[in-house]
Amino acid sequence: MDSLIIGAICFIGLIIFKSPYALLISIIVGITNMIPYFGSFIGMIPPFIINLFYDPKRAVWVVIFLVLLQQFDACFLEPKLVGDKVGLSPFLIILGITVGGSLFGVWGMILASPIMAV
Structure with missing residues (x-):
């Protein structure tokens, strides 16, 4: 989309x-x-x-x-599209991707949205 x-x-x-x-x-x-x-x-x-x-x-x-x-x-x-799918605000999506990427690299960025949703 x-x-x-x-x-x-x-x-x-x-x-x-x-x-x-x-x-x-x-x-x-x-x-x-x-x-x-x-x-x-x-x-x-x-x-x-x-x-x-x-x-x-x-x-x-x-x-x-x-x-x-x-x-x-x-x-x-x-962030708006991903946030609507997982029920999070764009701020939390960006925060999760930033923190996940800095701590765990590419895998952290990929898994950031699902982890933040949980």
Whole structure:
């Protein structure tokens, strides 16, 4: 659900920026958003390269837009979606992921939400 929302917002933003291949780029961004940690960065490479060939200024603006979109996803959307599923506030989800990640690494981040729910 998270990746579908990010892909749709990305499509709308790329249409506003008049980016070529907006639908294809949005699908790539949505799919790579499913990859934990590095997926959002991997998803920024194709839009940058495609837009670089058409207009270098637009390429920079598209990357800035994608960085802001990923920050919106990480700080607001994902905690809200995960919090609704497990019945926790976004603050507790972020706190759990931060503490779990610092203490137990990747496994701590994966298990943070269920442990906080219990």
